[in-house]
Amino acid sequence: MTARASELRDQGSDVITLSQGEPDFDTPSAICRAGIQAIRDGKTKYTPVAGIKPLREAIRTRLERDHGLDYRIDQITVGCGAKQVVFNALFASLDAGDEVVIPTPCWVSYPDMVALAGGKPVLVGCDEFHGFKLRPEALEAAITPRTKWLMLNSPCNPTGAVYSRSELLALAAVLRRHAHVHVLSDDIYEKLIYNVEFATMAAVAPDLYARTLIVNGVSKADAMTGWRVGYGAGPLPLIKAMNLIQSQTSSHTSSISQYAAIEALSGGRTHLQEFRSAFLQRRDLVVAKLNQAKGLSCQAPDGAFYVFPSCAGVIGGRTPDGKVIETDTDFAMYLLDAFAVAVVPGSGFAASPYIRISYASSLEDLTRACDRIIAACAALS
Structure with missing residues (x-):
């Protein structure tokens, strides 16, 4: 959709793109200065595969401070964004035919990553009535002897759903009955939450700590999508295997980006309140306007x-040029x-009939786009 939008824009169309998962804010200046200083200091050489030690120390400190989780440096790995960390984990752990339970709607890359690693994605639909979140009974029904992972993304792309502490504990009760199932906790949107408390499985269920991989990064919370820094924290044998995979693929992410990420994780992150306030205002505007659309x-x-949003009410409608x-x-x-x-159709996230709209x-x-969407719905017969 983004590529098609760019093509139309090149042809002179005034396209408004709400299809990309990228903050529109600039990277905070203190982080940029840290990257520039790294260049000036000659920090432009190869780094350890797992990431430079000061960055892994900053990650370790952040996980302990925010969630009370205790990891050693060698239990932490840094990759080219959270996306590579997820892929490394799947590629390092899946044998042919191993199953991965993926609640849907889900991020578009999850099923393909599992398939690329030789595994079988098991998609479990999570309905809107339950907030698009996985229910314990649905998890129980999806687990088989071949299940290797449960993938949890909270807050979720594309729905924005956030699992509460009690909801995670209910899922943990199921996982305790199936010791062979591990948890991949994709927490990349952790800092972008509104009027709720963030919780992550390894912290709320300490007995699952040794079966959980936490995946996070600086792309979303620190507006650093292009810097490509993500990280994983988990069991040492898994982290070692992930490092082995990475050593034969990308080696490591940019040395300059790693030094900038230290500032992102160790600094005051004073920009976060500004980001959250802006996103909350945008969210409320978009939700109110979309609910005015027929x-x-x-x-x-x-x-x-x-x-x-659900677009079930427009299915079967006829456009002004006669297309159904x-x-x-x-x-x-x-x-x-x-x-x-x-926008992005919900089918890309294994959920229809919905569309995903980014309010970044x-x-x-956003006002102009929503007004156009309202007009588009009104024009259907």
Whole structure:
């Protein structure tokens, strides 16, 4: 969708892109200065595969301070974004046919990553009525002797759903009955939550600590998507295996980015309150406007910077040029081609009929985009 939007923009169309999961804020200046200083200090050579020691120490300190979790330096690895860390974990741990339970809607890369590593993605639908969150009974039903991982993403991309402490404990009760199942906790949106408390499995269920890999990074909370720094913390044998994979692929992420990430994790992160306040204002605007659109229904998410409205009410509608909207993909293409708004169809996240809208854009652009969406829905017959 983003590529198609760029193509239309190059042709002169005033496209508003709400399809990318990227903060529109600049990287905070203190972090940029740390990266510049690293260049000036000649920190431009190869680094250890697992990441430079000062960065892993900053990660260790952050996990202890924020969640009371105790990791040694060698239990922490740094990769080219959280995405590579997830892939390394799957590639290092899955044998052919091993199963990975993935609650849906889910981030588009999860199932493909599992398949690339030789595993079998087991998609478990999580309905809107339950906040798009995995229920204990659904987890129990999905587990087999071949299950290797449960992947949990909270706050979730694309729904913004956030698992509470009690919800994680209910899932932990199921996992205790299945000692062969590990937890991949993707916490990349951890700091972007609104009026709720963040919880992560290894902290709320300490007995699962040795079966849990925490994945996080600086891309979202610190507006550092292009710097490519993610990290994992977990059991030593797994981290060693992940480092072995990385040593034969990317070697390590940018040395300059690693030094900048130290500042991101060790600094005061004073920008976070500004980011959260802006995102909350944008979220409320988008939710209110989308609920004015005929055929759309939108819940207010508790985290991340996405809304995931149902477009069930527009399915079957006919566009002004006579085309019938049969799927959420049809609706997304209609919004792009006829009203110059780029969103992502829910089918890409294994959930239909929905669309994902990123509100990591200016209030002006969000207002204009939502007004166009309202008009697009009104134009359907």
